[in-house]
Amino acid sequence: MARDESGLRSEARRRYERARLAAALRASWYVAPLAIVSLAGCGRTAFTLVVALLLLALVTFLGWRGQAHQRAIAPGVLGGSVPLLLPVALHLTGHPCLGGSCFLATTACLLGGFAGALVVGFQWSRLREPPHFLPLSLLVAGLVGALGCVLAGLTGVLGMAAGLAVAAGPVYWVARRV
């Protein structure tokens, strides 16, 4: 099996990348329970599956890439769980979203998105990560949040995204000064 040094170097690099990818994929297991919560609470199968696959691809990529990319995942999931759980909790406690009466759920998504961005911003400032950490973490939070806000339809998802975007600006500004 003996290789020359350059062959050995290439093989070592291949094994390193492959092992990182496998580890990142294994570490993304939590996407499954998030998708199950979304399916159980919202019942929009196609949307949930597409978003869950996008989320799986994103967190696997970030985990494989490592460094700040990898560290952006946990705050993103934490921040995104606010807009994920708020509308689902509302729905389960007797505020069904029927026809056009989704105002409460949409408001919950907007506020959830806002709160999620604050969580991400706080973590960004606390961990003293580079600037690219913030958009990556917000992207993860957005996809996680979309799994819950789909309950209120496209309006809910857009509301959540607006909440995230509105809070992200001040969060960035404040965190840079802390």
Next chain:
Amino acid sequence: VDEAERAELQRAMTLLADGDRTAFHPVFDRLWPVMRRFAGRRLASPEAEDVAQQALLKIFERAGEFEPALDALSWALGVAAYEIRTARRKTERRREDGAVLDHVAAAGATPEEHALDEDLRAAVAELIGTLRPADAEALAAVASGARPPGATFRKRVERALARVRAAWRTKHGS
């Protein structure tokens, strides 16, 4: 490995574990000669090179699991030591297999015949273990050639063999 090199390896390994690809070549350049020396002191020449390469590949495969609290050099040598142990075990097994084949070849039997013979011996030994002690003693005496004269012993042997045949039929059907 001096202290400065050790500290540099620790720093590079920590970065690589975090996913910093710029640390790949520094880790490789520091560990490869160490692995070669380490394996070279413990194994014979052609095998040592193979094992050193195998150990180095394992280290890069597991680089993501490296904890910065650990000492990078000790961790790497631990992986290499495991590879060396595995290689030694494989060599020993090959040597043992070779010895068995030599023995079979010397006895003039094919490996299949040897395996069948071994199976048969094991089945007979198992069967004898199920006999009463007196029957087993009688058969052991016949097998060792220490056969006492007289009709009583002959009858004991006949009875023991009848029980062996019955037990064989029950267990193996023929």
